[in-house]
Amino acid sequence: MRNALRFRHGVHPPDSKTLTESLRTKRMPFPDEVVLPLSQHAGNPAKLLVQVGDHIERGDMIAAADGFISAPIHASASGVVEEIGLWPHPNGGYQDAVRIRVDPYSAQVPRARLLPEWEGLSPKELVDVVRDAGVVGLGGAAFPTYVKLMPREDTDIEVLVVNGCECEPYLTTDHRTMADFPERVHLGIRIMMKCLGVPRALIGIEKNKPDAIEAIRKTCPDDLDVEVLPLTVKYPQGAEKMLIKALLDREVPSGGLPLDVGVVVQNVASIATIAEAFETGLPLIERIVTVTGEGVAKPANLIVPVGTKLIDLINACGGLTKKAREVVLGGPMMGTAVSNLDAPVLKGTTGVVVLTARQIRAQRQYPCIRCGHCLDACPVFLNPQKLGNLAMAGRHQEMQDEHHLRDCMLCGCCSYVCPSNIPLSQLFGASRAALKRTAAPA
Amino acid sequence: MSRPPLVVTASPHLAGPDSTPRIMWNVVGSLVPVVAIATYYFGPSALLVVTAATLGAVIPEHFFGKRGSLGDGSAAITGILLGLTLPAGIPLWMAFLGGAFSIAFGKIVFGGLGQNPFNPALLGRAFLQAAFPVALTTWPAREGASWWSLAGDNFALPLMRAAPDAATGATPLGLLKFEGTKTDVGELYLGSIPGSTGETAAIVILLCGAYLAWRRYLNWRVPVGIFATVAVFSGLLYVTDVSDADPLFMLGSGGLVIGAVYMATDMVTSPVTHKGAWIFAIGIGFLVVVIRVWGGLAEGVQYAILLMNALVPFINRATQPKVFGTRREGTAA
Ligand code: SF4
Numbered sequence: 166m167r168n169a170l171r172f173r174h175g176v177h178p179p180d181s182k183t184l185t186e187s188l189r190t191k192r193m194p195f196p197d198e199v200v201l202p203l204s205q206h207a208g209n210p211a212k213l214l215v216q217v218g219d220h221i222e223r224g225d226m227i228a229a230a231d232g233f234i235s236a237p238i239h240a241s242a243s244g245v246v247e248e249i250g251l252w253p254h255p256n257g258g259y260q261d262a263v264r265i266r267v268d269p270y271s272a273q274v275p276r277a278r279l280l281p282e283w284e285g286l287s288p289k290e291l292v293d294v295v296r297d298a299g300v301v302g303l304g305g306a307a308f309p310t311y312v313k314l315m316p317r318e319d320t321d322i323e324v325l326v327v328n329g330c331e332c333e334p335y336l337t338t339d340h341r342t343m344a345d346f347p348e349r350v351h352l353g354i355r356i357m358m359k360c361l362g363v364p365r366a367l368i369g370i371e372k373n374k375p376d377a378i379e380a381i382r383k384t385c386p387d388d389l390d391v392e393v394l395p396l397t398v399k400y401p402q403g404a405e406k407m408l409i410k411a412l413l414d415r416e417v418p419s420g421g422l423p424l425d426v427g428v429v430v431q432n433v434a435s436i437a438t439i440a441e442a443f444e445t446g447l448p449l450i451e452r453i454v455t456v457t458g459e460g461v462a463k464p465a466n467l468i469v470p471v472g473t474k475l476i477d478l479i480n481a482c483g484g485l486t487k488k489a490r491e492v493v494l495g496g497p498m499m500g501t502a503v504s505n506l507d508a509p510v511l512k513g514t515t516g517v518v519v520l521t522a523r524q525i526r527a528q529r530q531y532p533c534i535r536c537g538h539c540l541d542a543c544p545v546f547l548n549p550q551k552l553g554n555l556a557m558a559g560r561h562q563e564m565q566d567e568h569h570l571r572d573c574m575l576c577g578c579c580s581y582v583c584p585s586n587i588p589l590s591q592l593f594g595a596s597r598a599a600l601k602r603t604a605a606p607a
Numbered sequence: 608m609s610r611p612p613l614v615v616t617a618s619p620h621l622a623g624p625d626s627t628p629r630i631m632w633n634v635v636g637s638l639v640p641v642v643a644i645a646t647y648y649f650g651p652s653a654l655l656v657v658t659a660a661t662l663g664a665v666i667p668e669h670f671f672g673k674r675g676s677l678g679d680g681s682a683a684i685t686g687i688l689l690g691l692t693l694p695a696g697i698p699l700w701m702a703f704l705g706g707a708f709s710i711a712f713g714k715i716v717f718g719g720l721g722q723n724p725f726n727p728a729l730l731g732r733a734f735l736q737a738a739f740p741v742a743l744t745t746w747p748a749r750e751g752a753s754w755w756s757l758a759g760d761n762f763a764l765p766l767m768r769a770a771p772d773a774a775t776g777a778t779p780l781g782l783l784k785f786e787g788t789k790t791d792v793g794e795l796y797l798g799s800i801p802g803s804t805g806e807t808a809a810i811v812i813l814l815c816g817a818y819l820a821w822r823r824y825l826n827w828r829v830p831v832g833i834f835a836t837v838a839v840f841s842g843l844l845y846v847t848d849v850s851d852a853d854p855l856f857m858l859g860s861g862g863l864v865i866g867a868v869y870m871a872t873d874m875v876t877s878p879v880t881h882k883g884a885w886i887f888a889i890g891i892g893f894l895v896v897v898i899r900v901w902g903g904l905a906e907g908v909q910y911a912i913l914l915m916n917a918l919v920p921f922i923n924r925a926t927q928p929k930v931f932g933t934r935r936e937g938t939a940a
Pocket residue numbers: 542543544545546547548549572573574575576577578579580589590593
């Protein structure tokens with residue numbers, strides 16, 4: 166049945182993980198200040214609960230969820246609210262944020278709290294704990310996790326897929342989460358399976374993390390139907406649709422969701438965070454971040470308070486080297502570059518990758534030579550060559566109606582292989598944004 | 608602390624393995640042995656013709672093409688390929704003119720690199736053939752002449768009548784079609800037969816092509832499809848006695864090898880999909896045999912490729928990839 170455990174197409178960028186893959190996660194010292202933007206997740210920004218001058222303890226809620234798709238935000242360090250206002254956001258602009266001056270003499274011990282006993286709680290109550298802990302997807306998109314834990318009544322979920330692929334080059338956060346905290350991952354899986362009522366879980370891990378595979382296998386509980394499946398190393402193996410294809414040989418229909426084939430996918434780091442909410446009673450206020458790349462003096466996997474400014478984080482890793490040219494949040498294939506290092510680490514920040522001038526994409530663009538490499542790379546079998554021509558001609562509607570623009574995952578495989586250096590995936594993202602603008606009521 | 612200057616670009620941030628100039632210059636590099644072997648067989652004339660055609664291609668690209676487009680190497684490819692399809696004895700000014708025509712009317716008028724529907728080198732050759740039919744079908748005989756002697760009339764002045772006393776020979780296909788004699792197949796594959804400069808030494812061309820295919824700089828489906836179609840179709844005609852040319856002869860003659868390996872695989876003028884590449888290749892193979900057996904021309908590769916070039920947009924449209932998640936209904940596990 167499961168013949169090759171793979172999906173077709175995709176690309177093989179150099180994985181560059183050796184810089185950090187064998188470094189155990191360490192805790193970073195608390196910085197002088199943390200900056201917590203109210204918008205760190207998909208959906209509505211959180212609603213502010215504090216005022217300038219308030220003294221807050223680590224773990225206190227400073228902003229509440231606003232609506233169904235939103236998440237609360239908690240203080241990641243004890244201190245005094247010094248400023249509430251616009252602050253550089255990793256997405257490039259300025260957004261409302263709470264700046265907290267960290268108390269230098271605080272022991273950073275959170276207020277005493279009750280530990281939720283997960284065994285005694287109903288699925289509904291479990292979901293509430295996850296929601297109140299502000300847990301969002303840690304894989305990048307930062308979608309509120311609790312929404313995923315309560316699927317519609319009419320859907321039939323057969324299997325939970327745990328995404329431990331980490332197919333982005335350089336990043337090793339998921340890798341270290343699995344290697345350093347395997348029990349936590351299993352507890353998270355257990356809780357998720359209980360919430361969803363699924364009998365079975367599959368953990369997909371790329372073969373380039375043998376120690377993680379081993380650790381997770383060794384700690385597998387006997388009473389649960391959980392299986393670890395090593396996968397070929399290929400980008401974007403960690404994309405939901407590709408992962409489901411490889412693990413289960415099912416194709417999520419075009420325009421559909423994993424639920425349509427009876428699957429829920431969750432990334433291992435998010436799963437570990439769910440478990441943490443029950444282990445420590447603490448909300449999501451810190452996360453593992455890989456700081457790496459040839460442009461960083463001492464690459465590391467660090468447990469970082471959410472809201473730590475990038476410059477503080479990079480300085481904790483020895484600072485930038487002379488060769489540093491581009492700072493990327495997330496992986497180099499889909500991450501965003503930042504110019505302002507005062508922007509903070511968010512809940513969804515998987516890594517900080519500092520690339521050198523030699524690695525980044527050359528600026529010169531040539532005309533499309535119709536080599537077809539992009540078609541061979543696209544994991545969803547689109548025609549990026551055609552789409553690229555249409556995008557440059559501004560024919561966005563046609564892209565959507567006739568060429569499946571909506572199915573594009575913006576994974577960047579096409580841009581990566583294009584010898585003419587045409588920014589295909591960027592064009593497609595822009596086309597989608599243009600369509601959204603015209604579709605929105607004026 | 609002074610921070611180094613940071614740049615912000617769109618994702619993906621890593622540079623990919625290939626670049627268009629790298630592909631093009633690799634193709635140029637792979638043509639060097641082909642030119643060398645042509646020079647070995649035809650003497651300095653071959654090198655002169657190729658150089659003239661290349662200069663003819665490169666100069667208009669430099670002055671009329673997009674700024675800096677010379678650096679992408681595509682004009683050089685066109686020029687060299689054109690030179691390799693010409694007889695060694697052709698006056699150099701004709702070769703130069705052909706190269707200029709290829710680039711000016713085969714490429715620049717369409718908007719430069721990537722925009723042209725037809726293979727520019729073949730278009731240039733078709734132009735020369737229409738304008739100077741005699742010069743294009745005068746194949747100098749090499750027997751007895753020293754390597755250093757020029758083949759034919761390389762230095763004829765523009766628009767002057769070619770010296771009538773040049774010794775000429777006929778190409779193997781011409782011999783077969785018009786005189787009914789067959790050339791030894793071994794000679795076809797190892798060179799030393801009358802023909803255009805690049806028509807000889809199929810083995811060298813195949814090896815260079817294999818290198819390019821290995822680097823993924825050409826789509827192997829195209830030459831393989833062409834060879835297979837020509838072999839099967841001409842084999843059928845041979846055993847049914849419709850034609851006298853056996854498949855090995857068909858494959859090795861008339862520039863089929865260089866056409867299939869270097870001309871038909873031109874990325875710009877061939878389909879982008881794999882399925883499309885097969886259709887394109889089979890079409891070319893079929894047309895080559897049809898033109899040779901029933902047409903009035905001994906060689907047919909050039910027109911077969913140009914005809915199929917014209918169909919590429921339709922082939923592309925008809926062979927769009929099947930989008931993920933639309934292939935089958937249901938969710939069989
Ligand atoms: S970005 Fe879109 S078009 Fe390009 S490879 Fe990925 S899914 Fe295909």
